[in-house]
Structures are given as C-alpha cells and as structure tokens.
Amino acid sequence: MKDIPIAKITRADVVVWHTAIESQFPDTTTNANGYNRLRAAFSEALERDLIEANPVLTREAGTAVAKEKELPTDEEIATIVEQFPAQLKLEAVLCLHHGLRIGEMLALRREGVTIIRENGTAEVHVNATLQRVVNSETRKTEMLRVEGPKTVAGRRTVPIFLHAGRRVHRAHGHPC
Template identity: 30%
Template sequence: MANSKGTRRRFGAIRQLRSGRFQIRYPDPETGLPRNGEETYPTKTDAEVALTLIEADIKRGKWVDPDAGQVNFGGFADTWLKERGLADRTLERYEGVLRLYIRPTFGVGTVAEVTAAKVRSWRTGLLDAEVGPATVAKSYRVLRAILYTAVDDGLIERNPCRIKGAAAEDSAERPVLTVEEVYAVAEVIEPRYRALVLMAAFSTLRFGEFAALRRRDVDLEKGIVRVRQAQAELQTGKLKLKRPKSEAGVRPVAFPASIVKELAEHLRWFGESGSAGRVFVGPRGGLLRRSNFHDVWTTALRKSGVDWTRALGETGAESIRFHDLRHTGNTLAADTGASTRELMHRMGHSTMDAALRYQHMRGERDLLIAGGMEKAIAKARGTGRAKRATKPKPPEPSGA
C-alpha cells in the first residue's frame, strides 16, 4: 500500500511507497486520466527527474504510450506484410524469412519485448547455427523494417535493431566470364537458346525480362530492345507478368551489331509469330521457365570446356549461374568507359536518390556502349579465325 502522503507538483505527483521507493503519477496526454509510472525509483530526486523527462516528451510530442508496445509481434508482422504492397516474388521471400528466421524467436512475444539485447542474441544464434551471412543480413533488414514501422506507429520509442553493419551483405564476388567463354557456352547450348545466352551477356537483361520480351519490343534496325514487362516465377510454379521491379527497369537497351544478326536468325527459327509473339519460348512452344532452363544451362556449361566451378571466397566451388552473364555484361560495359548512371540505365537499377532515378540517359551514349562491346567481341573472336555460322539449326520436326 502507498503512503498517504504525497508531494504535489505543477506536473504530476510523487508518493513514497511502504517499501521506501518512490512512485510517479501523471496525466495521460491522450485521455487526460491519471496514470502511474511504469517503474518506481530509489530516491525522490530520481522520481522528479523521471517526471521532468516525461513532461518534456509530452510537450515535444515525443511521448510514447508504454502500453502501446504490448501488441503481439507476430500479428503486427503479418499486418506489416499485407500493407507493404510487395511484388509476389518479394512477398514470398519476406514470408520465408519471417517464417524461418524471425518468428521462432519473436513471434509469440510483444513488440515491446523485442529489445536490443534480444536482437543481438538472435542474430548471433543464427550465425552460430551456420545460417548463411547473406540470409542473416536479409533477416535483420526485414526485422529492422518491421520495427521502424512500430516506431512510426508509436508502439515503441526507438528501434532496437542498432547493430552496426548487420544489414550489409558481405557476399562473395560472382564470377565474370570472358567474351570467349560466353561464346563457348553459346556454341554448345541447344540452338534455340544460343541468342538468349549472347543477349544475356551483351544486353544484361534479367531472365524474367527475356521471358516477357515480345517481337514488338525488338528493333533490329537500331539494335535495341525495350523492356516493358518481366515474368515472375513463384515458388508454386505460377507464372505472372508484371512491370519491372522499379521505374528504372522500364528502359531501352542497345546491344552489339553482331548480336543483331544472331537475334534476327533466332526470331526466324524460334520466335513466336506476330508483333505480340514472344521472342524466347520453351522447346515445345511453352513459356520460358527458369526452373526448366536450369538443366539446359548446366549441361551447356559442362560441354563448353569453361571452368564451370569457381572458388568464391570461403564458400568453396560454386557453379556459374545464368545470372552471372548479366554481371559479365555489366563489367564489360564498365570497361568501355560507361558512367555509373549509364550502367544503372542498362541494368535497370534504381537508386534512393530520386533525381537519379528519373533522369534518363541519352540513347546515343547507350549505342556507344554497345559499340564498345562489339569491339571487344571482334577482338576476342579474331578476324583471322574460322567463325561459326550464325544461323542456328532449324528445330527438329514435332514428335522426332
């Protein structure tokens, strides 16, 4: 029971409990009703300091209801996901991160119970369990984003995710193929995918952008493709057409003159007819799928003579991925003298700086970049070497 004697103040009140400790009481800024402080203090001076700080927070609009953070974290995270408006693939990744790495630790508790100490312990536990550093960094970013929203909603005063460098992915550098290696793979891959390999290296489009590419998006005369859509392949196997992941992804991209000939031959033999026809399709005329293409790519790597495993730091030998062709093309473009902004344009990358995101690069410079790539191809292929005819083999008759 409290001592009947209390100290009246201009703001709030202080009373001494039978235990000898001091309790504060102040008007709730939202309801006006009196509320007790969340803790007691060993001295009256400590209690007066606490009241002074609360009063200052209220006047500055910084006061946070101590009861607000009692919301279940799992439910709050579910609501957060629904309200993000994330693309399907991104939503799948975030749901997986929450289910596998965040919910087991924080799901049943409250938002307020996610403290800085618990975040540090959680992250250390993931690393000790040999979860990949990139996955741990991604999980940390998702948790941090959820808790930033909790701060904005007034549920907690400060984000407990404050580990310096924890959000950064220290991923191993992906391999870069030489021009000779790109052509070595293109020579042995199934003919219908030859142009896909060359375009991936020298136009640097994403696999999903190739899958959504239509004849009307290809200008063979100018040597340009226009990216307007991308195909997402969900974990369920469902395919979905969407706009690229950012406004920067909707773009024209120039490619070298020798690849124009390759793409023209590809369209003649393998592309769907009509302006809306797909440029790249599967072997039976179906949609191009990353999951089905994987075996085709791996087989071609093994046949090509290219060192298809590359030691990547401490991760050991890893197979070269189709996506590494995009990295190869970006590196090659940089070697031609392309600026950072020009590289961002070709790759369809956006930036946090809105001025750069919406500033378009001149098409003439992109054509020069493609021309530089063409010179690199010519140098690597050699003018005196016997060259393979660019015309691919016609498809085998149906049922063969």
C-alpha cells in the same frame, strides 16, 4: 527472443539473435530482410509508446552483402558459343561477348547494326527491347517490342570486337 516480453528486449538480445541467424542461415538477403522487419516492428512499438527505446539500431545488419560473381573466361565463353547451332551463334556472341541483354538482342533490326567497311568493324545500336507480356484479353504470352530503354544508359552503341566477329563469320562458313 520469442519468450521475452517486447518491453524487456535489449540490444544484447537482438545481437545474440542476429548472430544466431547469420550463423545458421547463410543467405544474407533473407537475414537482412528479417532484421529490417524486426527494426520496423520495434519502431512501430516505439511510436505507440509500447517501449521506451528501439533495441534494433544497427543499420549495417539490415544491409545484404552482395555475392561476388564469377564471370566465365574468354575460353569458357568460346566453348559455350561452340555449343550453339550455327544460326544462333551470332546471338550468343552478342549476349556473351558484348553484354547485350536477351531482350535487346531479340529486338535488334538491321537498321540497328552499322558496318564500317574501312576497318571491318561493326556497331550495334541498342534502342529497343523485347519484353514478354500477357495479353489481358486472351491471357496468352506475347512479345512486345518497346522503343527506348528504361534508363539513359540503356540507349547505347556497342562496338563489335573483331575477334568475336571473326568467330561468328567462321561459324557461318565464311573465311576471315
């Protein structure tokens, strides 16, 4: 398309260009961003009366397709946890089995964990996160505990599953 004057570019030219980049470059996010920029440039050209119509109209082409994530199996997670030193197995289990983010796990305090003695279960109350920030005066990286999550869904109570708790207990030498 680089050799075609802007006023002469048609929808067919755009489709050929888009098909070519999709087949040559598999990264859908980069391709979608490129398409969106092309559409914005042609929208500006239309606004300035340089062209009569915008040939870049397919909205779906500007949408990246999310890649499917492959999650590890319980057996794979158990193998990963076994590789951690004993003093870090609890943290690994909280993140890998229970979905805590690293910052949430690092910000946990004893008062954020409730153990229900009757049935031997536990709950973790997520109400803070630890973030890495740069001190503007010293230019050094520091950890900052931030109370309250960014979203309402971030403040939550996470149940600790018995099988994971037993695994951690055994890792610390306690019989279950």
